[in-house]
Amino acid sequence: MTSTDRPLRQAIWSTAACDLCGCEALEVLGERHITVRGRSADFAMDFTDAACPQCGFVQALNRPDEAFLMDYYRDAHIGHRGGELHFNAEKRVATVASRVPAGGRIIEIGANDGAFCAELARAGFDAFGFDPVEADEAASVEKGFLEAGVASVAPKSADAVIAYYVLEHVINAGEWLRSALALLKDGGVLVLEVPDYSTHPQDSLNVEHLLHFTPESLRELLEQHGLSVEQAGDIGPTVAYGQAIVARLTDRALAETPRPASAGFLAGGAKRLAAARASYAEAKADRDRRQQAAEDAARLASEADPSGDASVFIWGANEYAERAAPLVAQAFAKTFVADKSPSKIGTPFPGLTAPIVHPDEAAQADQRIFLLCSPNWNAQIAAEISAAGWDALAVIDAVSGERLA
Numbered sequence: 001m002t003s004t005d006r007p008l009r010q011a012i013w014s015t016a017a018c019d020l021c022g023c024e025a026l027e028v029l030g031e032r033h034i035t036v037r038g039r040s041a042d043f044a045m046d047f048t049d050a051a052c053p054q055c056g057f058v059q060a061l062n063r064p065d066e067a068f069l070m071d072y073y074r075d076a077h078i079g080h081r082g083g084e085l086h087f088n089a090e091k092r093v094a095t096v097a098s099r100v101p102a103g104g105r106i107i108e109i110g111a112n113d114g115a116f117c118a119e120l121a122r123a124g125f126d127a128f129g130f131d132p133v134e135a136d137e138a139a140s141v142e143k144g145f146l147e148a149g150v151a152s153v154a155p156k157s158a159d160a161v162i163a164y165y166v167l168e169h170v171i172n173a174g175e176w177l178r179s180a181l182a183l184l185k186d187g188g189v190l191v192l193e194v195p196d197y198s199t200h201p202q203d204s205l206n207v208e209h210l211l212h213f214t215p216e217s218l219r220e221l222l223e224q225h226g227l228s229v230e231q232a233g234d235i236g237p238t239v240a241y242g243q244a245i246v247a248r249l250t251d252r253a254l255a256e257t258p259r260p261a262s263a264g265f266l267a268g269g270a271k272r273l274a275a276a277r278a279s280y281a282e283a284k285a286d287r288d289r290r291q292q293a294a295e296d297a298a299r300l301a302s303e304a305d306p307s308g309d310a311s312v313f314i315w316g317a318n319e320y321a322e323r324a325a326p327l328v329a330q331a332f333a334k335t336f337v338a339d340k341s342p343s344k345i346g347t348p349f350p351g352l353t354a355p356i357v358h359p360d361e362a363a364q365a366d367q368r369i370f371l372l373c374s375p376n377w378n379a380q381i382a383a384e385i386s387a388a389g390w391d392a393l394a395v396i397d398a399v400s401g402e403r404l405a
């Protein structure tokens with residue numbers, strides 16, 4: 001099947017007002033046009049990034065329709081599966097456990113396959129979760145995963161509602177938060193983590209994220225909805241680019257009908273808008289640098305084997321691989337993305353027809369080129385390649401765009 005046979009999914013986009021203050025005349029920061037290859041279709045994403053001139057919140061000016069997003073996550077997203085945890089689970093459990101009575105009910109929204117709920121259940125909590133994507137995939141459902149979804153949960157029954165790296169994906173922040181708070185008891189605790197736009201703008205501006213929170217805007221959203229923040233800056237996130245917040249529901253009326261943006265929040269709007277513009281420029285420069293490195297790496301691979309016969313192993317199924325893979329695949333028919341994670345092996349990868357393979361597959365190849373994609377571990381991976389005795393035409397660092405061997 002060639003790429004021209006694949007259906008191209010387009011979203012129905014609708015204009016959104018500022019999620020924090022309701023302002024309708026947002027300032028455009030830039031555009032990002034991305035096509036993501038899924039298992040059965042390509043998904044066109046045409047983002048216009050914007051900032052609110054009134055409060056400085058950064059968000060997608062237009063939001064895709066819900067059906068498009070759900071199909072995209074089902075078809076193209078490499079979800080977390082198979083019981084592996086890519087975060088500090090102990091820290092997550094401790095944050096929740098210190099605020100929930102023994103045996104208390106904890107509901108996770110966006111629970112993937114339920115692996116973290118299983119951790120909480122082991123710690124003695126009545127923990128379960130749901131996930132709009134995974135709910136359709138019965139095979140991936142583990143203990144602690146609620147197949148029937150949110151409708152089967154009694155309202156106001158949870159001692160804690162938790163959601164990690166979910167809020168930045170939703171079409172409307174307020175609507176999502178109100179539905180989460182409907183599950184929470186009065187006095188119950190909400191624990192959220194989202195990317196931090198102020199420290200990691202490039203990670204926040206990831207392909208499918210629609211909302212880009214700073215610590216101030218996240219706090220304001222929660223306070224508008226009747227939550228009292230108990231911990232924010234003084235609690236570390238469980239992934240490097242994130243921010244965590246813990247808040248208690250103290251005003252049910254506001255949880256159902258939030259107050260407008262506070263005067264104090266709006267007073268800092270001009271300063272946040274200036275910071276939002278600067279962060280966006282920084283993220284764009286960073287993205288351009290990464291793209292250049294991918295192009296340099298692909299060129300070095302072609303120079304190492306102009307015939308294009310070699311097997312190219314792009315090591316590390318991450319965003320660096322996503323940049324390099326389609327470029328390399330133009331010159332090398334045998335292009336593979338390799339990753340040791342059991343949850344990724346066998347799943348599709350954007351820009352390639354071959355699914356993700358284990359690095360040991362390199363043993364089968366006649367001639368090899370490696371492109372290494374991990375900012376932190378490339379030196380170690382290069383040592384592993386050498387230790388495995390895999391002769392290579394070239395070993396290339398796809399993060400820096402330089403040849404290592």
Ligand SMILES: [Zn+2]
Pocket residue numbers: 018019020021022023052053054055056057
């Ligand atoms: Zn605003």
